Amino acid sequence: MSKKPRPKLESQLERETFKLKSSNGGGLLSFEVWGYVQDGKTVVARYNLAYINKLICQKDNGRVLGFDNAHDYHHRHYMGKVAPVQFVSYEKTLEQFEQDWQEIIKGFKKGKK
Structure with missing residues (x-):
């Protein structure tokens, strides 16, 4: 009888929430x-990155x-729509999130002028 591989024991690596100033879009x-x-390297198994602002999107x-x-799939939420x-x-996903969020904030700041 062969042994089944044991599932990796996941732990929460990060959980942070930042409240943004209204001058930064809120x-x-x-x-x-x-x-x-695993083998001395951190492996990300699950992630959830979000910019939440009910004044922009309800x-x-x-x-x-x-x-x-x-x-069970990687996807992006944007203004109520979801796409794979x-x-x-x-790391690349985090970079993309930060770039997209900054673009949204730039647009918000332009709209307020």
Whole structure:
């Protein structure tokens, strides 16, 4: 009888929420990351990155922008719409989230002038 591989024991690596000043668009930035260490390297197993601002978007619980891998696929939330995304790495996904969020904030600031 062969042994089944044991599932990796995940732990929460990061859980942070930042309340943004209204001069920066307002709302919340939320980062939730779970993973494990394998061969001395941290492996991200699950993630949920979100920019929440109900003044900008009332759909999807106020999530203006988000990236996560729930429901067994990597996807992007934007203003109430969900679309699959090509996954390269968690680090690249985080970079894309930060770039997209900054673009949204730039647009918000331009609209207020």
